Amino acid sequence: MSYFVYMLSNPARTVLYIGMTNNLERRLYEHSKGLGDAGKFTGRYQCNLLVYFETSPDAGHAIAREKQIKNWSRTKKEWLIETLNPTWEPIDLRTWKG
Template sequence: MSYFVYILSNPARTVLYIGVTNDLERRLHEHGQGLGDAGKFTGRYQCNLLVYFEISPDAVQAIAREKQLKNWSRTKKEWLVGTLNPRWEPIDPRTWQG
């Protein structure tokens, strides 16, 4: 099973949310519907655009990476997003060509 570390942003690209999941499409739907504790944050800040994700082979590595990214500066997070998605366009994981 694969795990995903992902970054969401709002339409103005002023807020970043970092999360981890084993089902990216389901989790994006949950964020969009404001479900769960994370949905409170992402709903409040309209943070539902996927701008970055990476795949991890197991949960332990994914959680460690999530914690690492959460400790990064905003500038470093912006750099990371730019490496995969230079225009910060919303990513549809079903059609993403990378």
Template sequence: MGFFVYILPNQARTVLYIGVTNDLERRLHEHSQGLGDAGKFTGRYQCNLLIYFESSPDATQAIAREKQLKKWSRAKKEALITALNPGWTPIDLHTWAG
């Protein structure tokens, strides 16, 4: 089982949410439905489009990476996203091939 660090923007791309999970599909569902803690920030700011994620072999590394990304400047986060997803196109996990 792997862990994932992911980024969700709102429609206007003015807000970026960074999270970590061991089940990306489940977590995205929770965000989109406003369930539990997952829905507090993302629900308020309508952050529900997956535009970036990376995998990690264990929880400790994933959490460390999440904390690292959260400390980055907005410009650095945008550069990371753009390097791997230039159009900031929402990623559909059901069709994503990597």
């Protein structure tokens, strides 16, 4: 099973949300519908555009990576996003070729 660390942003690109899941498609759906605790934050700040994600082979590594990224400065988070997605275009998992 794969695990994902991901970043969402709002349309203005002023808010970043960092999360971890074992099912990225399901989690993105939950964010878009405002479900769960994370949905409260992402719903309040209209933060539902996937701008970055990475995979991990195990949950422990993904949790550690999520915590690491959350402790980074905004500048470093932006740098990480731009390594995968230089234009910050919302990523559609159905068509993403990375």
